Amino acid sequence: MKNKDIPTNTNFFDLVFQVVRLVPKGRVTSYGAIAKYLGTARSSRMVGWAMNKSHHHPIPIPAHRVVNRLGILSGKHHFANPTQMQQLLEQEGIKVKKDQVVHFKKLFWDPEIELKL
């Protein structure tokens, strides 16, 4: 365990994936929220990075439920089709306007709050 105190089976990526999968349908979260929940608030970039790798991940990751802290579909361009992300969100009842989640503040799902103890 040279990599700090984090065991190999508790990779940052896997941790991110698990949190993302916990996001309930019709809700969205942000990269920073996940990063913060994992204790690496300043590693928000890594969260998005993990999403990138999610395509190669064995388990399905609802990456469309993860947006930046402004509620903007930052990663829509990484989907098969840029519109797919919005489509998926709308299917879950989330309204998207101009690549931005409507009422993002209300739909925001914070792991620190929802998963807290």
Added chain:
DNA sequence: TAGCTGACGAAAA
């Protein structure tokens, strides 16, 4: 092997 990039965010200027 070494360095660059990257779906962000927060602090500093």
Added chain:
DNA sequence: TTTTTCGCCAGCT
């Protein structure tokens, strides 16, 4: 208040 810079760490070239 707005804009700019730094941090973060792992995967990819």
